[in-house]
């Protein structure tokens with residue numbers, strides 16, 4: 063198969079390209095040449111900024127294109143125009159943030175989508191990200207009518223994750239006994255969902271090979287996992303003997319602890335639906351999730367040896383509780 067990856071040198075796309083090359087596919091990447099310099103010398107690299115001229119796409123034919131780097135509908139329109147019918151299947155990597163009510167549990171692909179107050183807006187912020195991706199989806203359906211697949215991943219985790227969210231928990235557990243008791247947030251039985259980037263990539267590649275179309279929530283694991291299950295698995299995989307201390311939501315919120323970023327994967331009850339989307343359709347089309355321990359161990363190994371982000375990398379929001387803050391919160395919880 064001739065595969066075009068729009069992106070492909072950072073995280074999800076990087077795994078996708080690696081797997082495609084391993085499977086013997088002929089891969090072309092389009093990127094600006096900033097992330098992952100020197101990666102994949104055996105592939106064809108088209109260097110362009112998709113906010114500008116896409117003349118580099120003027121020649122060639124691909125069986126499938128997987129677009130990991132479209133954030134505003136203009137990105138999709140320009141690719142559709144540049145490829146002018148010289149691609150079979152087009153896959154847009156969207157997000158579960160497209161839903162109008164992302165907090166409702168059990169959301170299926172048919173749920174209503176978010177609408178932006180200003181459909182011309184292009185600034186990607188926490189408020190506009192989902193609405194913009196919904197417009198990207200509409201642009202994809204129009205520009206690649208009848209041959210478009212949209213995946214809506216939940217939290218993507220694993221080696222090379224630049225966001226540091228799941229990785230923070232892995233590194234927290236990797237501190238072992240020296241890290242002391244672990245603050246475990248909220249309801250032990252609250253469901254959590256995420257997908258190893260390598261499993262998402264394998265599913266996407268399979269859909270490309272089979273030319274499937276449609277819209278798919280893409281998260282894991284296959285069987286529902288609780289916050290307790292996640293933290294216990296990570297502790298066991300990394301051999302951390304320190305106990306978990308469950309601290310309830312009201313206390314954490316009263317102490318000003320920030321859900322999701324300061325305490326990754328923790329969401330207040332009212333927002334828990336974001337971690338309970340319906341993934342039946344992805345499972346029915348071949349999604350396989352590797353054992354959690356493998357994701358934990360591989361993420362730990364990668365994080366321990368990952369080079370620091372390049373100086374010119376865009377700034378990222380802070381992630382995770384500082385050790386002193388965690389200790390102070392635990393002391394206050396126990397003293398209440």
Ligand SMILES: NC(=O)c1ccc[n+]([C@@H]2O[C@H](COP(=O)([O-])OP(=O)(O)OC[C@H]3O[C@@H](n4cnc5c(N)ncnc54)[C@H](OP(=O)(O)O)[C@@H]3O)[C@@H](O)[C@H]2O)c1
Pocket residue numbers: 068069070071072073074075076092093094095096097098110111112113129130131132155156157158214215216217218219225
């Ligand atoms: N992370 C999550 O938890 C999560 C959850 C749901 C959905 N998603 C979606 O998953 C997708 C995957 O992101 P990723 O970072 O893992 O993908 P990736 O393909 O590994 O990395 C992004 C790629 O896009 C290229 N790129 C960025 N801006 C560009 C531009 N203006 N012109 C040309 N190329 C550009 C980058 O290379 P250069 O920097 O060299 O240009 C890089 O190759 C995103 O669409 C995101 O919305 C992520």
